[in-house]
Amino acid sequence: MTQIPTVRFGLRILVLCTMVMLSCHGGIAADKPQPDAQLQKLLKRFPAADKNKDGILTRTEAREYRDKIRGSQAKAVKPTYADVKYGDHPRNVLDFYQAKSDKPTPLVIYIHGGGFVGGSKRIHPRQLQLFLDAGMSVAAIHYRFIDGKNVLLPEPQRDGARAVQFLRSKAQEWNIDPKRVACYGGSAGAGISMWIGFHDDLADPNSDDPVKRQSTRIQAIGTMGGQSTYDPIKIKALVGGRAWEHRSIFKAYGVTTAKEALNPTPEQQKRYDESSAITHLTKDDPPLYMIYSEADGPLPENARPGQGIHHPNFGRDLVKKMNELQIENVFVYTPKAKGRDPNREMLEFFQKQFAKAK
Template identity: 25%
Template structure:
């Protein structure tokens, strides 16, 4: 867990996403990760799962690993930016380091960006990556029949779209999914320019593009999570999804509110503040 001084600094961070807030988050967590150590013992970089330059992934594993569950992580970035590694920072190699420390093989992946690649390109890229992983991950110590997807923010939206069938394929080999501060229905958040860049400007299409009905009908176990000091729209999207599931299903997905954290810090702190989210994530993967 974070020591008192770091936890106090976390609580002072601005929850809003601004250049200043991003810089403050990086300034807090980068040296903590560097002191603690954050990389997996073995990382295979920039493996192609498609023809586009953005369709690349990294595999994080350990020597001698065999038959381990596989955690596939999709970064955020407002649909128009972001990457599987951010130069000069531990992000998101920290996801790979956390995974290998919990006897899990991790895959961190990039995907094509809006507006050049609008909806449903994200779900299609998830499908392409899953197909690559099922074919190749055994050679890196992973079990192709035990894939857990995890997406943060826009990445979570792409995971949700894939589970909802928006890629045109079934979620084969995926045993569970983690939706971390994701967006499921574009209609309530159409005021955000990044949403319109990905989903388009036509509100008449938004009901068809929503992943809510597909998630309600999916039998893939879910962990839905938001940060305590998350973006208000993320709180609203999570509540709406849980409300829809409560109305149509006999059981609810697991839901976690990550204490003290912001939209950025909830994933940047993985491997440092596992009491807040990492422990629940590890337990969810073991259950799956």
């Protein structure tokens, strides 16, 4: 459950810069349209770089586009409120970015990945800007890390749910529309997002804590490389190989051997079920947009422990179950998504669900 970056942007920019440097070698005028094969290949990946929309990417256009992207990456947006405590644990903190609006805004909550043992609430600047430009406020949270003893699954999921409740309690003060909330993240953050979305409402209307009285139900979910289950027995059947032997799976439940993991006590099986999003799935749950990019197909015989923990089969299993329950879902496998921008599509998916919730 290593962290999945929200946008594979750094690599693309590296490719762009490399191609620009290569294309600038030689004595041809930089601003004269040239049907250079490398540049035209680049144009197919970055159509917005064609400034005059003539169908030919020049070196000047490529350089300008590169500089524009570099500039947008450099403009890190500062949180409106940083490291706000939403719970008692030191890692129960979040950053909040307020979208400019006279009316209450939808809220998108980013939950980072990292195998439940690492990662940061630092959200990718481009992804953040996409949401803010669309009039959506954004929160990014930290949560407790598992330690194999005192903090096990599903405590990080419960932290995520608590963050949703806390943010709803701030609706009036922070200009949030509590009826339009989405969660998204990669890997462990995806699992937490789905758990929040599929789990029954954890609101306690009789609690002395006003935060706990708030609903945990959300209107949309977005995931990158998400695991639908954290039950090692089900992962072994669903993905095969040694994906189920991921070190975080063992640490998540305080087990040390494969025998323990695959032969759980009734109490341990209950924890497996409670920690896995798909076991909570019911027909009234919110729509899901999911992105997968890990290698598809059967895992090799010499697969290492944990290999395949972001396998597309997790998503396919979700598609099957959600289709049976007639819940809207979108499955995107990025190697087959040429010419698409899955992250912008996720934004548009959220907009669609928020429009329904008005």
